[in-house]
Amino acid sequence: MKKKLIYFLGCQVIIFALMLLVYKNIQLVPYINMSFLVGGTITFVGLMTYVVSGGFFDFFTESTRKVFTPKHMKKEAEQMRLPSQIFSFPYKPIIALGLSSLFCMCIALFIYYSY
Structure with a gap:
């Protein structure tokens, strides 16, 4: 559990660093944009790992x-x-990390549209 929290906080630090790098300020809309990009990218990588490790491309x-x-x-x-033998690392924590970042984005969107 502690490891997951460290990964989640590291992901949030990356989001804030990218937000400062691109937008040069810390506000709600840039946080929503960056958390969507970072969370979506992590989730995409996790899902692609799931597809490849499941043996989808082995026959091809x-x-x-x-x-x-x-x-x-x-x-x-x-x-x-085969590709499924190369990608043998667990994909569930990667997907969970990406979805947790997207969940934070949804909370920020709810706050944004509430005011």
Whole structure:
């Protein structure tokens, strides 16, 4: 739990640093924009990791190797790892971090439209 909180606070520090770098001030609308970009990017990376590690591209990779590999390199091509074997790290914490940043953005949007 402590590790997740540190990652979340680090993500918020990145959002504030980017906000100061791009907008040169700290206000609600720049926070909403940056948290959407950062949270959306992290969520996208987590979802892409989920898709690749789930084996979605394995069939495509195997068939492409069979068709486009020269005959004298067939053994080397069969020994190559599949994308699902390369991306074996957990994707759930990445998705959770991105969704938590997007949740903070939703809270900020609610505050913005309440006033």
